[in-house]
Amino acid sequence: MIVAExxxxxxxxxxxxxxxxxxxxxxxxxxIDIKHGGFLGKIDNDNLVDNxxxxxxxxxxxxxxxxxxxxxxxxxxxxxxxxxxxxxYIVNHFIDRKYGGVYWSVDHKGEMLNxxxxxxGLAFCIxxxxxxxxxxxxxxxxxxxxxxxxxxxxxxxxxxNGGYFEAFTQGWKPVDDLRLSEKDDNxxxxxxxxxxxxxxxxxxxxxxxxxxxxRCIRHxxxxxxxxxxxxxxxxxxxxxxxxxxxxxxxxxxGHDIEAAWLLLACAEAIGDRYYIDRFKDISLQLxxxxxxxxxSDGGLWYEYEAGRNEIVRExxxxxxxxxxxxxxxxxxxxxxxxxxxxxxxxxxxxxxFVKDHSNGEWxxxxxxxxxxxxxxxxxxxxxxYHNSRACMEVLKRAxxxxxxxxx
Numbered sequence: 001m002i003v004a005e006x007x008x009x010x011x012x013x014x015x016x017x018x019x020x021x022x023x024x025x026x027x028x029x030x031x032i033d034i035k036h037g038g039f040l041g042k043i044d045n046d047n048l049v050d051n052x053x054x055x056x057x058x059x060x061x062x063x064x065x066x067x068x069x070x071x072x073x074x075x076x077x078x079x080x081x082x083x084x085x086x087x088x089y090i091v092n093h094f095i096d097r098k099y100g101g102v103y104w105s106v107d108h109k110g111e112m113l114n115x116x117x118x119x120x121g122l123a124f125c126i127x128x129x130x131x132x133x134x135x136x137x138x139x140x141x142x143x144x145x146x147x148x149x150x151x152x153x154x155x156x157x158x159x160x161n162g163g164y165f166e167a168f169t170q171g172w173k174p175v176d177d178l179r180l181s182e183k184d185d186n187x188x189x190x191x192x193x194x195x196x197x198x199x200x201x202x203x204x205x206x207x208x209x210x211x212x213x214x215r216c217i218r219h220x221x222x223x224x225x226x227x228x229x230x231x232x233x234x235x236x237x238x239x240x241x242x243x244x245x246x247x248x249x250x251x252x253x254g255h256d257i258e259a260a261w262l263l264l265a266c267a268e269a270i271g272d273r274y275y276i277d278r279f280k281d282i283s284l285q286l287x288x289x290x291x292x293x294x295x296s297d298g299g300l301w302y303e304y305e306a307g308r309n310e311i312v313r314e315x316x317x318x319x320x321x322x323x324x325x326x327x328x329x330x331x332x333x334x335x336x337x338x339x340x341x342x343x344x345x346x347x348x349x350x351x352x353f354v355k356d357h358s359n360g361e362w363x364x365x366x367x368x369x370x371x372x373x374x375x376x377x378x379x380x381x382x383x384x385y386h387n388s389r390a391c392m393e394v395l396k397r398a399x400x401x402x403x404x405x406x407x
Contacts, residue, residue: 001332001333008328008340008343008394008398012344012347013395013398016347016391016394016395016398017391017395019355019387019391020070020392020395022361023361023362023384023387023388023391024066024067024079024082024384024388025360026360026361026384027039027063027066027067027082027361027378027384028078028082029360030043030047030360030378031043031063031378032085033108035051036108036109037089037092037093037110038055038060038085038089038093038110039055039059039060039063039085039086039089039378040053040055040378041053041055041056041059041108041379041380042376042378042379043376043377043378043379044374045356045359045363045374045375045376045377046359047359047360051108052107052108053108053379054105054107054108054113054114054380055093055105055106055107055108055110056104056105056121056380056381057090057102057104057105057118057121057124057125058120058121058124058380058381058383059378059379059380059383060086060089060090060094060128061086061090061121061124061125061127061128061129062128062383062384062385063082063083063086063128063383063384063385064083064086064087064090064128064129064131064132065124065127065128065132065385065389066383066384066385066388066389067079067080067082067083067384068083068128068131068132068134068135069389070388070392071083071135072131072134072135073392080135080136083132083135084136086128086132087128087132087138087141089110090102090125090128090129091140091144092110093106094106094125096115096117096170099115099170099171099172100147100151100172101117101122101148101151101172102117102121102122102148103115103116104116104117104118105380115169115170116168116169116170116175117151117155117167117168117172118166118167118180119152119156119164119165119166119167119193119197120166120180120192120193120196122148122151123152123193123196123197123199123200124196124200125144125145125148126145126148126149126200126201126203126204127196127199127200127203129141129142129144129145129148130142130145130200130204130206130207131203133145133207134206134207142207142208145204145208146204146208149201149204149213152164152197153212153216155168156168158189158242161242161243162222162223162227163189163194163223163227163244164189164193164197165178165188165189165242166178166179166180166188166189166190166193167179180192180193181381184239185239185247185248187239187240187247187248188240188241188242189239189240189241189244190238190239190240191236191237191238191239191240191255191259192238192255194220194223194224194228195224195255195259195262195263197220198217198220198221198224198262198266199262199266201213201217201220201266202217202265202266202269202270205217205269205270206269214270217266217269217270218270218272218275220266221263221266221267221275221278221279224236224259224263224282225278225279227240227244228240229282229285229286230246233251233289234285234286234288235251235286235289236251236252236255236256236259236286238250238251238252238255249307250303250304250305250306251293251304251305251306252302252303252319253290253292253293253300253301253303253304253319254290254300254302254303254316254318254319254322254323256286256287256289256290256293257287257290257300257322257325257326258319258322258326259286260282260283260284260286260287260290260329260330261283261322261325261329261393263279263282263283264276264279264280264282264283264329266279267279280333283329283330284330284333284334286326287326287329287330287339288330290323290326291327291342292304293311293319294342294345295315297345297349297352297353297370298344298345298346298348298349299315299320299345299349299353299354299366300315300319300320300323300346301313301315301319302314302315302319302365313367313368314365314367314368314373315349315353315354315365315366316364316365316373317354317362317363317364317365317382317386317387318386318387320346320349320350320354321362321386321387321389321390322386322390323342323343323346324343324346324347324350324390324393324394325389325390325393325394327339327340327346328340328343328393328394328397329397332397350362353366353370354366356377359377361377361384362377362387363377364376364377364382
């Protein structure tokens with residue numbers, strides 16, 4: 001893979017490094033819940049706090065990952081303090097000591113609100129805990145990660161058809177409504193959850209290179225190649241039934257470009273040449289498919305409904321973040337200058353329209369006319385994960401020298 005050093009300008013590298021610091025600083029200054037512990041559940045675009053908003057496991061585990069990864073990169077004590085705060089809050093308020101796993105949400109005081117077992121949530125908990133273990137060598141973080149892995153394998157793995165079921169009741173019974181959010185289809189298997197399971201398992205494998213975990217990663221790579229990846233369109237299928245029949249024509253440009261680099265990284269994590277070669281090819285196909293969603297302003301559209309031939313005319317923050325990494329990764333694989341043009345276009349778009357230059361962090365996104373979407377800046381889904389990770393990945397790929405990096 002080509003190292004991007006001296007290709008991305010030193011000015012851009014400095015700007016991205018500054019942006020990483022700015023994102024993390026926003027969360028340290030604004031997101032801490034002084035009264036009830038942990039982190040606030042919701043802050044709007046004007047930095048107005050909803051003090052009684054629920055607190056989701058996704059928000060808290062993504063904070064844990066982001067600040068653990070930032071500490072592993074830069075060794076700033078303030079980052080470790082934030083990571084430790086997130087870790088303690090998760091252990092004290094989200095771990096289900098009766099049935100195992102983690103709650104989906106707690107109320108603003110930290111009491112269980114929704115105890116359902118959403119596998120997506122367990123996966124992100126593994127992802128955050130394993131990154132925290134790299135920072136601290138905290139034995140309990142590793143123990144909890146292994147325990148969550150075993151719960152996923154015991155309760156979610158489909159022994160008949162492969163892959164993983166989406167959700168369960170608090171006591172691990174089947175549940176009728178499997179959806180992560182209201183916008184999702186109610187199907188038993190989703191690409192999104194599988195993507196974050198393999199992401200979590202790869203991070204777990206990096207600290208615990210166990211044969212069982214490796215076999216699970218191989219299985220998930222096979223699932224992506226043969227089930228979720230559509231060789232006819234080079235897009236990802238998003239929603240599947242139990243027997244792997246596709247149940248949606250929706251295309252997510254953000255997930256295409258996120259998977260383009262992340263699946264290859266997971267293949268590289270286990271060091272298997274067959275999977276690395278296969279996913280280099282799939283990575284480029286996904287990047288080209290995602291590029292279909294690029295607009296003339298440089299930004300990446302959110303989704304495309306193929307059945308209606310209709311673009312969802314919004315540009316959310318997280319597909320822009322993932323596109324920075326995905327297109328840079330494609331350039332590193334090929335040396336094709338078009339991918340650097342895509343990368344630069346995305347970065348310029350983020351700076352013009354997505355960054356909040358007044359109040360900090362990134363807006364949720366913009367509409368087709370570039371008006372700001374009036375959604376939260378901190379919330380159940382709006383976390384310092386996609387954009388901080390994108391900055392860290394780009395800096396690493398740009399060849400910036402760091403000590404003891406474990407990103």
